[in-house]
Amino acid sequence: MIRKILVGYDGSGSSKHALEFAIELAAKFGSQLHVLAISRPPEFGTEVETGAIMEQSRQYFEELLDPVKGRLGGGPVPTTFAVLVGHPAEQLVRYAEGQGIDHIVVGHRGHTLFERWLIGSVARQVVAYAPCAVTVVRH
Numbered sequence: 001m002i003r004k005i006l007v008g009y010d011g012s013g014s015s016k017h018a019l020e021f022a023i024e025l026a027a028k029f030g031s032q033l034h035v036l037a038i039s040r041p042p043e044f045g046t047e048v049e050t051g052a053i054m055e056q057s058r059q060y061f062e063e064l065l066d067p068v069k070g071r072l073g074g075g076p077v078p079t080t081f082a083v084l085v086g087h088p089a090e091q092l093v094r095y096a097e098g099q100g101i102d103h104i105v106v107g108h109r110g111h112t113l114f115e116r117w118l119i120g121s122v123a124r125q126v127v128a129y130a131p132c133a134v135t136v137v138r139h
Helices: 013-029 047-072 088-099 113-129
Strands: 004-008 032-039 079-085 103-107 133-137
Touching: 004 013, 004 088, 013 032, 013 103, 013 133, 032 047, 032 088, 047 079, 079 088, 088 103, 088 113, 103 113, 113 133
Parallel strands: 004 032, 004 103, 032 079, 103 133
Antiparallel strands: none
8 A cells, every 4th residue: 555655856857756756655545755856065165155055055945846836736636735955855855765755756857967867766765775666667
């Protein structure tokens, strides 16, 4: 039985397809849906710069989730939203473990060539380390 579904969302086309798949899956099984956006910390910079960049990034992802919240809020699929900071694959797996997630849905590609590589790498890592079933949705 699939009770809790986690979807990684970054606003890319593939994450939008993953979200649609996760919504349909949650509706079909009567599951809770968890939508997780992950702000990746910069690799370099001073502590002050890093703090400001992370706050801007967190705000960006909060605003990115607003239309999704408006669409799903009060609908037939109970939905939880969260923005975390860290490496996307690590945060998805940790969140899944901590929340008792039964199924993770991730997109296969990102926006740019670099993001495609990065998101592809995230999908591979999630598949390798997830404590539950994972669906990778191709765009």
